[in-house]
Amino acid sequence: MSLQALKETLKPCSSLPSSSFTFSASPVKLSQELEPRKPPKSSLSQQLLRLHEDGDPFPLPKAPPEIKGKEARAQFKQEDIKEEKDDEEEDEEEEGDRGRVKFGGPRSVPFQFDHTGPFEPLPLSSPGEAPLVQVPASINCRLLEHQREGVKFLYRLYKNNHGGILGDDMGLGKTIQAIAFLAAIFGKDGESSENASSKENQLGKKGPVLIVCPTSVIHNWESEFSRWSSFTVSIFHGASRELILEKLKAQGIEVLITSFDTYRIHGSILSDVKWEVVIVDEAHKLKNEKSKLYTAFADMKTLRRIGLTGTVMQNKIMELFNLFDWVAPRSLGNREHFREFYEEPLKHGQRSTAPESFVRIADERKQHLVSVLRKYMLRRTKEETIGHLMMGKEDNVVFCAMSELQKRVYRRILQIPDIQCLINKDLPCSCGSPLSQVECCKRTVPDGIIWPYLHRDNPDGCDWCPFCIVLPCLIKLQQVSNHLELIKPNPRDEPDKQRKDAEFAAAVFGPDINLVGGNAQNESFMGLSNVKHCGKMRALEKLMFSWSSRGDKILLFSYSVRMLDILEKFLIRKGSSFSRLDGSTPTNLRQSLVDDFNSSPSKQVFLISTRAGGLGLNLVSANRVVIFDPNWNPSHDLQAQDRSFRFGQKRHVVVFRLLAAGSLEELVYSRQIYKQQLSNIAISGKMEKRYFEGVQDCKEFQGELFGICNLFRDLSDKLFTSEIIELRIVYAHRNEKVVNFGRGIEGSPKGEPSQDNELKGPAVKRKLDHKVLEQRDTTARDQKKAQFKLIAQFKGLNELEFSRWLISATPSEREKVLGDFKKRKQKKIAEY
Structure with missing residues (x-):
């Protein structure tokens, strides 16, 4: 064994600080179907103590017999939680209600894992290829399997001398994947300068790397570089720009970090630099080809352009073209070709009354587009990657x-x-x-x-x-x-x-x-602070009443600072302890507010301005998220949800989006559904249910969604969304059940009929009589109403009270009531 190989083998795998993205579950294949991770009943120290009392002087943690494999290893990682908190959780689990905790909730601590794989480098270059390019063992041992695949994808783009998009969901570690990739191509592994210089000779002299990101996460990038590798990093922002520029010209900088606004203003200076790689965080900001920002970025010399974003498309399909035309020019043809070949067929094929030929063409173009995008984009969701390590999320629209x-x-x-x-x-x-x-x-x-x-x-x-x-x-x-x-x-x-x-x-x-x-x-x-004349605050008051006794911690988002002022008075009147973060909060104080909220059991609510808190906050101690006012752009609401639903969250997250029924906000939400469905169609190739007649940017088919007349319709006596989407009037529904209706292009889920097969059937079968369909819908609706009423009576509530209970109940409580109702029904049938 060579000296270098021996050093790699013996090199320790240091643990990361609390904010680092570290794991300990063993590598998981994306194709595997795993059960959701169950929270451990007690800390590792208690497990060891109990085993020690049984007579083993140096026991190892063992998984319970019913838990095996990857879940067992994930459950028995070290957690710095007080023993009395573990006892509380254990007692509550024995009572059969794991979702509830005592007032104040569990003390939130950083959720960390040890290394996730063997301490060995991750080779990226082909076998026998020189020079050898590999992710150092000190980084590779702390990556999850999906992150290793992401690093390999980035290296393929780099090797082929073109750009692409790493489009993972928010919270899956895109920053760390980018740093691991850079450490591989620069030969960084934290060794001494002598060894580093010898690797530099092997890999060749590299140009500098440019990182462009929102101002709020500049220092987060800098700190992640310092935790994961040994780059020379400088920030091109603020008063020291001239000094940094001189240092850059003297080749004294390996990584330069700047903000979007700074690059827009000073891009002409930076565009002359021959960058090795350009990485743009939150790359969806390049969606508008007419903006000055997009024009500034178009002048970059390098073709190795990597975009990081969890929301590749936000409002229009043409935004997809603009982004990909920057990272990989001409990969989707020219603008007119893309509009005619992809955008128009996909939009018109999604119309609720679109002819069969339109639907068929849209399906063909959708599959073709997805196959092209896969060459330049890697997209993974939380469910596909770390879903087994989290307790899940519900997105309720109230x-x-x-x-x-x-x-x-x-x-x-x-x-x-x-x-x-x-x-x-x-x-x-x-x-x-x-x-x-x-x-x-x-x-x-x-x-x-x-x-x-x-x-x-x-x-x-x-x-x-x-x-x-x-x-x-x-x-x-x-x-x-x-209000x-x-x-x-x-x-x-x-x-x-x-x-x-x-x-x-x-x-x-x-x-x-x-x-x-x-x-x-x-x-x-x-x-x-009075809720009398505000419908949303009345709903919020009832929700918070049910949460206050459970120990739930709440994130409360609003776009309006004045609305936050009102909500603050409302919380004071209710006696709730809270924190607040908005645009006036100094940047250097924001992390301390986050840490205090995560660690303090007494802090029940975090008031957050959606604009100020949409990025860079990790609030995994909260398990309830309330979005008080919806945004036209669906990604803004999704980013707010992900402040809590991200890696490290150990409880089931329930989201409540509050909409004023019969108001403009119903139209805002309907457009959100429209945009989310178009995004799923264009990016993931899903088959989505066709709800709307309207077509974006088409005066001929404005339908119920677009045009000024729709914006100013009087909806105060209607339930606009339920008339379009729901079979019956409800007080709330799940967003994912409305948006994510269909399947991907790979095939239908097990047990679900393929819509393509229905389209290919006989014409007589496809053209069913509308009266028959209406009768079927009416019958189904009546049956559902009757069933709903029976369950409400079984619980001793009227329908309205039972609906309110459903909104605030945990999944386990709902399942228990439904299970008891079915048992009683089966018992009566048996007696009969």
């Missing part, structure tokens, strides 16, 4: 009834002249002209409330009139859907805007103005 006052204000907003001008834009003009109103007399709205303020310096209007007022009107509708206080003047705004907002509030409150304390901002603590 439709909250607005208060009667909210409904009245919402209708009054729809009647203001500004919105009426938009609704009636295509009607014939009243002056007798053959032109429509928007082309003739109603292009401007001088008698409106919003339009005069926006055009106070230009009374004749602008080139975009009246469509320039669409966004401000939508914001007002969203504010009313969340009436939001449409009142904000003291932080300029005086002119405060006067305009006061005028608007007075107009839409009308005779109800005294019920909300006037049109000025309410300073009353008791008034703001």
Whole structure:
């Protein structure tokens, strides 16, 4: 054995700090179907103590007889948890309810694993190929199997001299896979400088590496490099840019980290550097080809461009083309070819009433697109990779009834002249002209409330009139859907805007103005914390009441800082201990807030601004996530959920998205479903259920989703989403059951009929009579209602109370009730 091989064999595998992405489960193949990981009953020290009492002086931890293999090894890793907490968990499990803990919850500690594989290098280059490229043993021993596959994929891209996308779900360690790949091609393994220089001679002199990422995660990248390898890392950001640039020219930097904004401004300087590899974190920011950021990135010299993102496509299929055309130019053809060959067929094939020929063509193009993308993209989900190490997640969408006052204000907003001008834009003009109103007399709205303020310096209007007022009107509708206080003047705004907002509030409150304390901002603590006139806060109050006695920890997200202020007063009134993080929180204090929340049993709620807390936070101590207001972009809500549902989470995570029923928010959520389904079709090749008639960016098929008239429809007396998606009216549904309806292109799941086979059947079978279908739906709906009512009676509740119980109950509680109901039913049948 050579000296170098001996050193590799004897080299220790050091444990990582708490924030590092370390594992101890043995390698798991993606194709394996594993049961969810069960939480251990006690710490490793207790297991050893019990075995020692049985007479073994140096016992090894043994798995219980019912747990074998990989799960057994995953359960018996060292956990730094107090013994009294372990006793509490053990007692509760013996009672048959593992989901509940005592008030305050278990003390959250970093969830760590030891090394996951043998201490040996991971070869990336082909056998016999020189020079030998390998991930050092000190890194490889701490990677999971899916991360090793990711490193191999990145090296294949590098070797073939082109770029690609590592599109793993958020929280699967894309940063670490990128660092392990760089350590391999640079020959980094933490050795002395002499050995490092000898490896450099073998591998050849490499150029520097550029990392571009959001400002909020710059220091996270820097710290991960210091934990995993021995690169010379510098940050090109802030006042020291000139010094860093000089050092870069002197070849004194191996890895340069910068932000998107810095590169957009100074990209002309950095683009002249001959980069070995360019890695872009959150690469979906390059989705708009018309942005200055995209233009700056297009001038990069290297072809080895790697994008890291968990949301490859967010809003439109063309975003997919823009991203791939940057990482691997011309890989998907030119823009017009992609639009005609892929985008249009996929969009029109997803229409609810699309002809069979459209559906068939869309299926063919979808499969072709997925086969092309696989050459340049590696995409894995949590379920495929670390699902056996986590307890799962539920994504519930709760439709909250607005208060009667909210409904009245919402209708009054729809009647203001500004919105009426938009609704009636295509009607014939009243002056007798053959032109429509928007082309003739109603292009401007001088008698409106919003339009005069926006055009106070230009009374004749602008080139975009009246469509320039669409966004401000939508914001007002969203504010009313969340809380009436939001449409009142904000003291932080300029005086002119405060006067305009006061005028608007007075107009839409009308005779109800005294019920909300006037049109000025309410300073009353008791008034703001009262849930009487806010449908969502009433729902939140009931949810939190059921969680408070369970020891659940809650993440509460909102896009509005003013909404966070109101929720803060609500929590104070309820006596909840909480932390808060928003855009005003200094960057250097954010991690301490996160650590304090994770470690403190008394902190029950974390108030977070979705914009400030969407990236870089690890809040695995929380097992309840509430998204108070939805976003048009579905990835923003998914990123908020993943602050809790990520590696290290030891409890079942339940997400509640609160929507104001019958408001614009239902349309926002329906568009989220539309976008998520298109993303699943284009990227994963899934067969999705066709709910909607609308087609994005197509005036001919705006359907129920698109166009100004749909945005300003009065939905206050309807349940818009349930009419489209649900067979019956419900108080909540699971997002994954709506979006992830279909199968992948590989084949149907076991037991599920293939829709392709139905399409290929006889024409007579395909064209079923609509009346028959309606009768079947009605029968199924009636049967479900009757079954629901019976279970509610079995539990001693009426239907409304039982629905509320279902929302707050844990999966084990639901299964127990259903199991008891079935046992009683079978017993009655046997007696009969």
